[in-house]
Amino acid sequence: MSMDAKRIKTGLDTLMRFGNKSECDLFIFRTCVELSMFDLNISKDLITIYQKEGKESPLINLFNFIVEAIKKKDFALFKLLVDKYKPSLDRDSNFMEALDSMSKPVSYTHLTLPTSDLV
Numbered sequence: 001m002s003m004d005a006k007r008i009k010t011g012l013d014t015l016m017r018f019g020n021k022s023e024c025d026l027f028i029f030r031t032c033v034e035l036s037m038f039d040l041n042i043s044k045d046l047i048t049i050y051q052k053e054g055k056e057s058p059l060i061n062l063f064n065f066i067v068e069a070i071k072k073k074d075f076a077l078f079k080l081l082v083d084k085y086k087p088s089l090d091r092d093s094n095f096m097e098a099l100d101s102m103s104k105p106v107s108y109t110h111l112t113l114p115t116s117d118l119v
Contacts, residue, residue, distance in 0.1 A: 005045035008035070012046075025057035026092055032063050033098045040067065058088040070103070078103055 008031065016027050028050055036043040047063055062085045069077040082089065082099060089095045 002042055002045045004039075004042050005049060008042070008046055009049050023091075024055065025059045028055065029057075029059040029063055030092065030095070030098065033095070033102055036067070036102055040070075043067075058085055059091075062088065066099070066102070075103065 012027060012031055016024050019027060028047070032043040032047050035046065043063075044067060047060060051060065062081060065081050066078060069075075069081060082096075089099070
């Protein structure tokens, strides 16, 4: 496990103390989805830490499935998973927007920067 994932978990655990106990999986899922847009490995490490502690929920399972669908670039599977887990996703109205962003990773390696005529 990465030190970054452990540090993020420490901060997330602190935040979750202020939330409803039944919403811990919402905090974990949201953090992993947002984090995955920057570093998929750290988000996977974070979810693994929580799973090793016995934290399980449909949202935590969904995250693992979604990561695999993204790795395989299987948008049909991604959509099927989102549809099947919709009741769990409906617990937070912002999840659909976050998942939409997650399903469209941005690759900056193919961008060409404009050249300046001033040089």
